[in-house]
Amino acid sequence: MHLHLLRFTAWCLALIVGGAAAEVAAEPVLFSTVVIDAGHGGKDGGSVWNKLVEKKLCLDVAKRVEAALKSSGLKTVMTRRTDTFVELEQRAHIANRMSSAVFVSIHFNGSRKTSISGAEVYYRSTRGKTFALAVNRSIKSRVPGGTRGIYYADFKVLRETQMPAVLVECGYISNKRESRRCADPSHRQELADAIVSGLLAVRGKK
Numbered sequence: 454m455h456l457h458l459l460r461f462t463a464w465c466l467a468l469i470v471g472g473a474a475a476e477v478a479a480e481p482v483l484f485s486t487v488v489i490d491a492g493h494g495g496k497d498g499g500s501v502w503n504k505l506v507e508k509k510l511c512l513d514v515a516k517r518v519e520a521a522l523k524s525s526g527l528k529t530v531m532t533r534r535t536d537t538f539v540e541l542e543q544r545a546h547i548a549n550r551m552s553s554a555v556f557v558s559i560h561f562n563g564s565r566k567t568s569i570s571g572a573e574v575y576y577r578s579t580r581g582k583t584f585a586l587a588v589n590r591s592i593k594s595r596v597p598g599g600t601r602g603i604y605y606a607d608f609k610v611l612r613e614t615q616m617p618a619v620l621v622e623c624g625y626i627s628n629k630r631e632s633r634r635c636a637d638p639s640h641r642q643e644l645a646d647a648i649v650s651g652l653l654a655v656r657g658k659k
């Protein structure tokens with residue numbers, strides 16, 4: 454996402470709302486389907502840094518998330534599975550056709566402040582926040598590079614999806630060390646596994 458102006462606002466809000474509820478055990482959320490949204494695609498490459506193109510990394514991690522969820526017995530829907538451009542409205546529309554679903558959007562980050570590194574997890578709704586906390590905790594505990602925390606954001610895919618939704622910025626490819634990590638398929642597998650284990654941690658049993 455290229456929403457640097459929003460980031461400061463999101464950061465302020467996260468400071469206000471991020472701390473207090475973090476330790477409260479959340480209610481499990483029932484779901485049987487995960488809508489996986491690989492960011493960007495086609496004419497929209499996303500961020501490009503250190504010879505890495507965001508759209509390719511997003512799709513790679515999305516496919517790894519898909520495989521891990523399927524092997525856990527969950528149903529999955531991909532908003533794209535090739536290098537194609539999909540409008541944000543269309544991504545939400547694909548998701549909103551599904552029932553008993555959660556939505557996870559996969560992105561990588563870039564900033565002219567190249568010292569910044571770490572994943573970030575965004576949410577907009579209260580239920581989305583439950584997933585954001587769990588995914589953030591999971592990435593923080595098992596993926597090198599860790600996270601910068603959870604943030605509220607009024608992103609279109611979060612606003613227009615009628616289900617719990619999170620957007621994961623998997624790391625800053627503008628940061629030299631992080632870009633080297635993100636270029637490594639085994640790191641991207643760790644990211645995918647951490648995202649899946651975060652989602653499953655929230656899942657209620659039927």
Ligand SMILES: [Zn+2]
Binds near residue numbers: 455493499500507561
């Ligand atoms: Zn992006």
